[in-house]
Amino acid sequence: MRYAPHPKLEFWFEFASTYSYVAAGRIEGLARAAGVEIVWKPFLLGPIFAKEGWTDSPFNLYPAKGAHMWRDMERLCGRYSLPFRRPSVFPRNSVRAARVALVGAHAPWGPGFVQAVYRANFGDDVDTGDPEVLVALLDKQGVDGREVLAQAESPEWKPRLREQTERAESLGIFGAPSFLVGSELFWGSDRLEQAVEFAQRPAPPSP
């Protein structure tokens, strides 16, 4: 059997998404163990939900669904040993953090920043929509936070998040987290193991 040399898994995440937090907390260990490379893909669910007529999180729009989700988060975070504190504001504004994550998507500090934002929001109830919070989290990653934030909001970078979100939609992505392996789409933190496994499949024989 021949394995593709560098199987890749695209991780499409939204900072405001509770289940993206669970996936983010699990993906690095699983991918490392499987020898799969993670491609970090921040995007925004807001514009996609807006087209469905939702102007808020479905977890706020549908209270029974929301009640189950919060309890489910407690159970899942317990199970996976992830810190969890229900945020006092939900969903938090995720635009700025996503713009920064896009700048860092291929940088060594990128994954650390993503994890730090998720932990701050869902573990410590910190307002990750606040630019000063993001600057501090970036500084802790060993980069100049103010500089990176300025870059993320520059005319060159700012439009890229909208482009990435349009790309998500064109790929059939409708929720977060989503995982993409080639054209195979997996939705939800519960599908992470399957997506990693799929990425490990033998490459089809060359023609």
Place this chain on the structure above:
Amino acid sequence: MRYAPHPKLEFWFEFASTYSYVAAGRIEGLARAAGVEIVWKPFLLGPIFAKEGWTDSPFNLYPAKGAHMWRDMERLCGRYSLPFRRPSVFPRNSVRAARVALVGAHAPWGPGFVQAVYRANFGDDVDTGDPEVLVALLDKQGVDGREVLAQAESPEWKPRLREQTERAESLGIFGAPSFLVGSELFWGSDRLEQAVEFAQRPAPPSP
């Protein structure tokens, strides 16, 4: 450690629901291995969805979500060795089958009937809304199909499905399958293992 003598797991299912099919195909083996008793709870999602303003399955209303679900079903059924053929009609009318399942909920033929309806709909693309189909499936369970169907549609039994559906809603159930252990609610076939595990927990010490 003291275990409750007969841990019970309520399985709330909707015959039109694809993921309820997956759960139904897995639940008996898992519950048996864990020594957990299944309480079969057929109900209807239609009236619950209607209150959210949905007049069709969300998988039809939101095409990207639907496309993922059908592909996910192929993958899951492959993984769990469940026969799968995408039904030519979705969702199928499930009212009659649910009324019959309610009659059989505590009868020896009940579980076999539930499995047979799911297999017919999602494995063989058979119209399980057709009363003649239900009669035939009942006959195969060793009961008089016509008689059971008449009972299910009798003035005594007919209202019970509505009552059970109202009960589901009052329990916070918003989708199917759902699993209830005491007051602990788990939504989705992906939570079946956790629900079974939860049912096995040691009983709290007597006061």
